Amino acid sequence: MAVIDLPSPNHAARQAPVDVLVLHYTELPLEESLRVLRDDRREHRVSAHYVLAEDGAIYRLVPEDRVAWHAGRSHWRGRDALNGTSIGIEIVNLHGDRHDYPDEQIAALIELCRDIAGRHPAIVPRNVVGHSDIAPKRKVDPGLRFPWARLAASGVGLWPRAGAKPVEGDIQAALQAFGYPPAAEVTTADIVAAFQRRFRSAQEDGIADPETRALLADLLQQVDARCE
Numbered sequence: 001m002a003v004i005d006l007p008s009p010n011h012a013a014r015q016a017p018v019d020v021l022v023l024h025y026t027e028l029p030l031e032e033s034l035r036v037l038r039d040d041r042r043e044h045r046v047s048a049h050y051v052l053a054e055d056g057a058i059y060r061l062v063p064e065d066r067v068a069w070h071a072g073r074s075h076w077r078g079r080d081a082l083n084g085t086s087i088g089i090e091i092v093n094l095h096g097d098r099h100d101y102p103d104e105q106i107a108a109l110i111e112l113c114r115d116i117a118g119r120h121p122a123i124v125p126r127n128v129v130g131h132s133d134i135a136p137k138r139k140v141d142p143g144l145r146f147p148w149a150r151l152a153a154s155g156v157g158l159w160p161r162a163g164a165k166p167v168e169g170d171i172q173a174a175l176q177a178f179g180y181p182p183a184a185e186v187t188t189a190d191i192v193a194a195f196q197r198r199f200r201s202a203q204e205d206g207i208a209d210p211e212t213r214a215l216l217a218d219l220l221q222q223v224d225a226r227c228e
Ligand SMILES: [Zn+2]
Pocket: 023, 024, 025, 070, 131, 139, 141
């Protein structure tokens, strides 16, 4: 796996071990993304550990043992401010709801994610997340067209199987049990919509119908079986 080093000045010291991998789309073309993520004169400086071009080329901007600034306000599995404990990959795509991700880009992404998880075993499949999972409503990347099922088939992240018995009762509690944030800054409907954006892209209405509840039930069974 060839990696092109293109250092960004936007990083900080790590205070805690890495156990989350966050996937983003850039919303900008490659050259502009590399410029913005390496610019230290912006009011809100941003960066990521890696940028992944459409042709599969991998750029390393921040070393994994430093904190990059990609997640912002965020929450997963009871923890806030995930920059401190995560690695961030920015995938070049102008809008993942509208533009497909090229095959060669996804093949390179899978290789990169497996490589990263190999160095950080605490990044269990459950902790491979989209920006939209950890910042519901505020963020929508990597988008409805992101091929999560294909990644999961390669051991990167999770994907629900059909046919589970739907979760009953408090959907918010069940979403939080999987990792989603509490309904504080956003509503439970926003969080259901974020879940659907990731796992049920055909219906993104924020309504916890039986199908949505069944997918969540299967994911909870998977993490339980894996003792994650
Ligand atoms: Zn993002």
